[in-house]
Amino acid sequence: MPSVKKLRIGLIANRSHQDAANSALVQLISGARHALHFLQPEFVVVGRTLDAMITHGLLDICQHVERFPYGREGGLMKLVSRVVDTDPARAVDAVIYLIDPVDPSSVFPEAVALKRQCVIHKKPFLATLASAREWLELEAISRGAMADASLQSSFDLQHEGIALIAHDAMKEKMLTLAEKHFALLDRFAHRYATGTTGGLLNQLAQKIKGEQAGRNWVRPFLSGPLGGDAQLAELVLERAIRRILFLEDPHVARQHEADIQLLERAARTVTGFAQVISEAGGADHWLTCLDQRTRLP
Template sequence: MRIGLAANRLHHHDKHAALFRWLRASDTGLRELGVELHAVGRTFDAIQRLGFLQDFAPLRRYPNGREGGLMKLVAEVVGMGTPERTLDGAIYLMDPVDPSSVFPEATALKRQCVIHGKPFISTVATARDWVEVERLHAGLAPDPGADDLHAFEQHTLALIAHDAMKPAMLAFADEHFAVLSRFRSRVGTGTTGQRLNELAWSRGWPQGEEWVTRYQSGPMGGDAQIADRVLEGHCQRAIFFEDPHVARQHEADIQLLERAVTTVTDQAVCITAPRVAARWAQAAAVRVGN
């Protein structure tokens, strides 16, 4: 398994930064899984300088970002024709106020991960969650250190989908209804929320009782309303099926939600592609015994 790795400066400037909080939590899991980390220059250098991942052979250095390192990760998410130059996903720990987080190569990295159904991981919590998901799929015992990510009865889940992705969201919710119903509560925007409620009622959820608490539609501010819940610590996980192929008139609102997630990097998990969401739900079902 080959994963691209980058972090904005805020997230690797000292041993307490986000990158190293993740590595401390996930070092054992990365070694158990034999993950290859393909790290952009300054991220790689910080790992080496501060003594993390010692004797970790599958850690590879790419050029610095300004020398094309992040662009190379984008190309390898798409695939460059050989296994050695094909990535299975990317971890990019973003500082939402760092201008480089919205450079074209950063936006393209996420977009190509979504298009190719590969994980795009932008927060510490999502990175920890991804390692645990892969451990469970590998048949390893649950890591008690990840219990906080799976306390679903204490968590709120956001379920959001753009128009073209609404059928995929409904199919996902139908297949994994038992796992999603374990959350303390669920929130959604406009039409997606209504259609999910109709699905839940057809599955035996009490009539008239919302399975998903509905906010405004995305263009009318629903993304901003859910972003506020994320920032206040009242929404811990977002499954956001984006359509990367169309222009979005409310792009700023979508970016607002994405930036809210990265602002609370240790608390919020975000999943942006149906294939990745299904893999998470399958692992979660194993962990909670569904």
């Protein structure tokens, strides 16, 4: 059997997520010890984040580390370059950027470019503690690891809500994903969407489940430009929505960019609970792995 490529992961955390003994960075690495021990990934870590890992004694868990410069010295800019690098020995496969929603550095050009290039190059961009924990767990499970029992409650979909959002150019992709993974999505207690996407998903559900049973399969809110993202953000803050599948088109200018950022910021505000999946190329893999994980004892 051919060997599975070892993952290379870019890692950075805003200051408030790295200094304290119970910071998101510490919770991530300590909490994901099982998955990290199994995966043995290589980390590319921006300067101060690595300093914090050393201070907290986390290098015994993350043993394969490449140091990048401090952010003020271009470390984050270099990480963007590694996202787009075509050399597999240098490129990162995913980025974990634990973002504090009130830290202004998260809207610096290099931070915005980091996310955009992850979306363009079909690589996970994991900006909350919850998203990073789940991604590491799902990657480990997909490669044969045992399940982490401490995460079991978050995979009980009968008590979970999911938001399904797609820009115009991505709506067909969303319908394709929803049809392929309909059985999984149907197990969620609640499904939410904005505007047109919600109507299209309900039409799909009517085709699969019948006109009456599928009529309200998704609860539609306003369209994004009219405030639908803000409505969903409130549900995220109320912990009614844990997962947001937001298929973004990174190549269009969006007049409601602030609304999109509002929804992402809501997830980052409850960093240990919510997550946004923005990368359409990996959504199929994520849904497949999520289904696999929910069926484990």
